[in-house]
Amino acid sequence: MDQPIAVIGTGYVGGVVAGALAYLGHDVVAVERDPEKLAVFQAGGVPVHESGLEELMAIAHEADRIRFVAEVKEIGNVDIVFLCVGTPQDRDGDADLTAIRQAAANLGEVVSGRTIVVTKSTVPIGTNFRVQLDVEKAMAATGREGSIAVVSNPEFLRTGTAVGDFLHPDRVVLGSDDEAAMATIVDLYQPILRQELPPGDPTGLPNSSAHLVTTDLVSAELIKYAANSFLAVKISYINEMAQICELVGADIETISTALGLDHRISPLFLRPGLGYGGSCLGKDLASLTLTARELGYSAPLLEATRTVNELQRGEVVRRLRRHLGDATSAKVALLGLAFKPGTDDVRDAPALHIAQTLHDAGLEVVAYDPVVRELPANVGIDPTTTTVAASIEEAVTGADAVALITEWPEFTEIDWPAIERLMRGNLVIDGRNALDPDTVRAAGLTYEGIGRPYP
Numbered sequence: 001m002d003q004p005i006a007v008i009g010t011g012y013v014g015g016v017v018a019g020a021l022a023y024l025g026h027d028v029v030a031v032e033r034d035p036e037k038l039a040v041f042q043a044g045g046v047p048v049h050e051s052g053l054e055e056l057m058a059i060a061h062e063a064d065r066i067r068f069v070a071e072v073k074e075i076g077n078v079d080i081v082f083l084c085v086g087t088p089q090d091r092d093g094d095a096d097l098t099a100i101r102q103a104a105a106n107l108g109e110v111v112s113g114r115t116i117v118v119t120k121s122t123v124p125i126g127t128n129f130r131v132q133l134d135v136e137k138a139m140a141a142t143g144r145e146g147s148i149a150v151v152s153n154p155e156f157l158r159t160g161t162a163v164g165d166f167l168h169p170d171r172v173v174l175g176s177d178d179e180a181a182m183a184t185i186v187d188l189y190q191p192i193l194r195q196e197l198p199p200g201d202p203t204g205l206p207n208s209s210a211h212l213v214t215t216d217l218v219s220a221e222l223i224k225y226a227a228n229s230f231l232a233v234k235i236s237y238i239n240e241m242a243q244i245c246e247l248v249g250a251d252i253e254t255i256s257t258a259l260g261l262d263h264r265i266s267p268l269f270l271r272p273g274l275g276y277g278g279s280c281l282g283k284d285l286a287s288l289t290l291t292a293r294e295l296g297y298s299a300p301l302l303e304a305t306r307t308v309n310e311l312q313r314g315e316v317v318r319r320l321r322r323h324l325g326d327a328t329s330a331k332v333a334l335l336g337l338a339f340k341p342g343t344d345d346v347r348d349a350p351a352l353h354i355a356q357t358l359h360d361a362g363l364e365v366v367a368y369d370p371v372v373r374e375l376p377a378n379v380g381i382d383p384t385t386t387t388v389a390a391s392i393e394e395a396v397t398g399a400d401a402v403a404l405i406t407e408w409p410e411f412t413e414i415d416w417p418a419i420e421r422l423m424r425g426n427l428v429i430d431g432r433n434a435l436d437p438d439t440v441r442a443a444g445l446t447y448e449g450i451g452r453p454y455p
């Protein structure tokens with residue numbers, strides 16, 4: 001490839017895509033409009049907690065194959081552009097396409113000749129057609145000649161394991177109506193599809209199956225939504241079983257183990273807890289539900305999945321009420337803020353909703369997370385609702401109840417007798433069934449898990 005590849009948006013997805021493409025041997029120009037993130041990348045650092053990304057960037061900088069710029073107009077001549085900007089949920093529950101349409105318009109003001117636009121952002125059905133029109137319209141308005149081909153290339157990486165997921169995927173999905181563009185992008189992915197990676201793969205993972213799925217634009221767009229919605233359905237399903245377990249006196253842990261042993265079901269995404277969170281599952285489920293509704297289908301399964309998730313997030317509050325009554329002066333220590341272990345991502349994290357609800361009920365909320373040291377602005381809750389403590393000990397001192405929200409491995413090592421001495425009360429709510437109930441009880445504490453019979 002003689003021209004560099006442009007990557008627009010360098011968040012969790014774009015940062016990994018940019019670093020990985022450079023690691024695979026391409027020259028990359030990455031655009032990031034957030035000045036703080038940009039400065040970190042330009043200084044050779046990485047602004048997110050993502051295992052292996054620093055190593056990829058080091059390889060890229062060492063080989064002088066990556067540069068970071070603030071605006072699309074600085075990308076220079078490129079013939080492949082990856083769109084990796086955010087598509088957060090808007091007020092109506094649909095994906096907010098402002099960033100992607102803006103990026104497409106900006107692109108149309110700089111590209112000419114043949115350009116392939118690869119959409120990695122998760123976008124509602126039909127968005128890729130709009131992206132193509134936006135680029136073409138801006139090209140026409142600025143008197144540029146050329147042709148645009150759009151390839152939908154949804155991303156399935158998970159925050160926390162993003163580099164490993166990108167370099168060792170289960171599948172690469174490409175959707176386009178332009179055969180030549182499709183062939184170019186298939187070619188680009190060959191080292192990943194063949195699992196023939198250059199030296200220095202920081203993940204240490206074994207080769208994956210890396211299947212290629214090629215299809216049309218709309219099907220590629222829907223694959224992403226269908227995949228995330230299915231994962232959400234699975235989580236809500238096991239959480240509904242957990243609710244039933246508590247009513248009938250059964251143990252969800254045995255039930256989920258038994259279900260997962262069936263290879264048709266698999267044990268993955270079958271862990272009971274406080275429901276799913278993160279930047280993708282809830283947003284994508286909502287967007288797909290809306291698309292279906294707009295087209296006349298009520299999507300009752302998707303709707304019920306969301307309802308169950310909301311119910312599940314209320315479990316900590318319900319348990320506190322049961323034990324503490326309406327005590328408004330109680331202090332609750334939340335263990336974990338990130339939406340799952342291994343990431344600093346708190347977008348739509350159950351912890352935030354729980355913290356806000358507890359705060360609104362007048363309770364004092366102190367949280368500790370091994371990675372999240374402060375609550376970022378714009379995450380949907382008032383950051384003053386929660387004090388972020390510097391240690392577990394600080395968080396639990398004087399607490400009436402401790403609730404484990406994110407199953408960080410270090411929480412399984414907690415010295416419960418020491419915690420018991422620091423607490424005022426004695427309630428431990430294990431929102432992820434990650435603790436050993438006997439160890440917690442042996443410390444003289446009251447243990448409550450999700451979907452498990454009480455002693």
Ligand SMILES: NC(=O)c1ccc[n+]([C@@H]2O[C@H](COP(=O)([O-])OP(=O)(O)OC[C@H]3O[C@@H](n4cnc5c(N)ncnc54)[C@H](O)[C@@H]3O)[C@@H](O)[C@H]2O)c1
Pocket residue numbers: 008009010011012013014031032033034037070072084085086087088099100102103120121122123155156157158159279280
């Ligand atoms: N995070 C995930 O696990 C994940 C997984 C698969 C797919 N996705 C999808 O990928 C997309 C990106 O997700 P993310 O988590 O990386 O989002 P993010 O918010 O972390 O990153 C998006 C980045 O794009 C930048 N940006 C926005 N508009 C820009 C512009 N015009 N020019 C330059 N930079 C711009 C933002 O500043 C931000 O840094 C979303 O559509 C998301 O749904 C995310």
